Amino acid sequence: MKKGLITSILALTFTGLQAQPLPATPKLVVTLTIDQLRTDYMEAFSSLYGEKGFKRLMREGKVFRQAEFPFSGTDRASAIAAIYTGTTPSLNGIVGENWLDINTLRPVSCVDDSNFMGNYTDENSSPSQLLTSTLADELKISTRNKGLVYAIAPFRDAAILGAGHSGDGAFWLNRNTGKWCSTTYYTDFPWWLSQYNDRKSPDYRIKDMVWTPALPFTNYTYLPEWRNEPFKYKLDNDRINKFRRLIASPFINEEINLLTEELLAKSTIGQDDVPDLLSLTYYAGNYNHRSVQECAMEMQDTYVRLDRSIASLLDIIDRKIGLHNVLFCITSTGYADAETTDPDIYRVPGGEFYLNRCATLLNMYLMATYGEGQYVEAYHNQQIYLNHKLIENKQLSLAEIQNKSAEFLVQFSGVNEVYSAHRLLLGPWSPQIELIRNSFHRKRSGDVLINVLPGWTIMQENSTDNRVVRTANIPAPLILLGGGIKAETIRIPISVDRIAPTLASVMRIRAPNASTATPLEW
Numbered sequence: 001m002k003k004g005l006i007t008s009i010l011a012l013t014f015t016g017l018q019a020q021p022l023p024a025t026p027k028l029v030v031t032l033t034i035d036q037l038r039t040d041y042m043e044a045f046s047s048l049y050g051e052k053g054f055k056r057l058m059r060e061g062k063v064f065r066q067a068e069f070p071f072s073g074t075d076r077a078s079a080i081a082a083i084y085t086g087t088t089p090s091l092n093g094i095v096g097e098n099w100l101d102i103n104t105l106r107p108v109s110c111v112d113d114s115n116f117m118g119n120y121t122d123e124n125s126s127p128s129q130l131l132t133s134t135l136a137d138e139l140k141i142s143t144r145n146k147g148l149v150y151a152i153a154p155f156r157d158a159a160i161l162g163a164g165h166s167g168d169g170a171f172w173l174n175r176n177t178g179k180w181c182s183t184t185y186y187t188d189f190p191w192w193l194s195q196y197n198d199r200k201s202p203d204y205r206i207k208d209m210v211w212t213p214a215l216p217f218t219n220y221t222y223l224p225e226w227r228n229e230p231f232k233y234k235l236d237n238d239r240i241n242k243f244r245r246l247i248a249s250p251f252i253n254e255e256i257n258l259l260t261e262e263l264l265a266k267s268t269i270g271q272d273d274v275p276d277l278l279s280l281t282y283y284a285g286n287y288n289h290r291s292v293q294e295c296a297m298e299m300q301d302t303y304v305r306l307d308r309s310i311a312s313l314l315d316i317i318d319r320k321i322g323l324h325n326v327l328f329c330i331t332s333t334g335y336a337d338a339e340t341t342d343p344d345i346y347r348v349p350g351g352e353f354y355l356n357r358c359a360t361l362l363n364m365y366l367m368a369t370y371g372e373g374q375y376v377e378a379y380h381n382q383q384i385y386l387n388h389k390l391i392e393n394k395q396l397s398l399a400e401i402q403n404k405s406a407e408f409l410v411q412f413s414g415v416n417e418v419y420s421a422h423r424l425l426l427g428p429w430s431p432q433i434e435l436i437r438n439s440f441h442r443k444r445s446g447d448v449l450i451n452v453l454p455g456w457t458i459m460q461e462n463s464t465d466n467r468v469v470r471t472a473n474i475p476a477p478l479i480l481l482g483g484g485i486k487a488e489t490i491r492i493p494i495s496v497d498r499i500a501p502t503l504a505s506v507m508r509i510r511a512p513n514a515s516t517a518t519p520l521e522w
Helices: 002-018 039-044 054-060 076-085 135-142 156-163 191-199 242-247 251-266 296-320 355-370 388-393 398-409 421-426 431-438 496-506
Strands: 028-035 062-064 098-101 106-109 149-153 169-173 180-183 276-283 326-332 352-354 376-380 383-386 415-420 448-452 457-459 478-482 488-490
Touching: 028 076, 028 156, 028 296, 028 496, 039 296, 054 296, 054 478, 076 135, 076 156, 076 496, 098 376, 135 149, 135 276, 135 496, 149 156, 149 251, 156 169, 156 276, 169 242, 169 251, 180 191, 191 251, 242 251, 251 276, 251 296, 276 296, 296 326, 326 496, 352 355, 355 376, 355 383, 355 398, 383 398, 388 398, 398 415, 398 421, 398 448, 415 421, 421 431, 421 448, 478 496
Parallel strands: 028 276, 028 326, 062 488, 149 169, 149 276, 352 457
Antiparallel strands: 062 478, 098 106, 169 180, 326 478, 376 383, 383 448, 415 448
């Protein structure tokens, strides 16, 4: 009797399993990374939205309210690289949008490459400094180059990192001319994009672009506002920086949509059973990189327009390919533009931190300790680079000098903690050190990393754009929408290094080669 019962239960179990086949592989995966998108803003401004954008995503998608980056010092480039590689800067090499080139002692872009010329730009670019495979690369390998990969973004680094090493095309907006551009690293510049540049690119329309609130002035009540009348910006007023202002405004998202529609019309992406990948980037940061205090109404209107752009994108892809054939992955870069200092009337503790003064005093200290010489070779982005050649010639211990430098610098006002490269690579583990260690690459990061206290202002040597340090959490969402995805909201934090293996699992391909995280349930 017992044996028969067990047999029946097993039969029912296996029958149930067989009755639930895996969802079909999507014809197209659309990854929409929204630069600086915040969960708290997305939810707070919800009464301003229509029904077909954010509300649809929240209603029909699998929504993770808190997607966390497993490394510190996130910026746009390092975030996007992490999303597509499924790993951190310590392995993929993208420690930031820029870092200091040890050979020239000058900042370089993460996608600079003098071996490749630009199309419609004088920038020389490629993904050669990205050190691991990406989701796009693995799709190309798994489909023997049949899967199509395109990336469209306002920014050069976002487009190239999204397209990966093997993509068919990466397109971004030229900040000086308003034309869509690319690099000769990828295949020939598409004929249809040349035609688009000749007839429809933003430079033809920017003279008519005037940004005013999309809704009545009285609707914008969620952030403190110092004005009593609506804002108005004519983007063409600044002749020199008009396209930079376009890129740092919500209007750029509509431009991304227009080019996406052109790509869908003029290519075969999403038209067969081999999965394709379309990497898109939107912008949801502060207008013209000003602070939220200066642009509270603009920030709310940015989300209103972002909501409309998302609705428009869903409609464009539904008309061309059908949403049942598409998996959407919408996420954020997980950081926010640095803020200006709070006015003194609020008496928030703080001070001014000067990296150049720290570097000068450190060099004097090392000279007093180890003899004459230029021990500090350079400094950049709160990091100090030591003169390895001098230290080797003097037969000194690099690890000792790194640690001595850290012990000296930690005494400065405004310094919270100092990490030496030796400590990060070989020192003891702790959760905080793990975040710093994951953001550190031994060939691209400095010898000493300085962590400045929250509330202190990092003073720029040759600029008046000084920004205050904030380490408060920026809640960033991850939303999956498509066939076979169960609609639900999950409040438990998840790590963004799980995005790439999850999408790889959906497409039935390998995860990127440095990705060790497990896929999310879908």
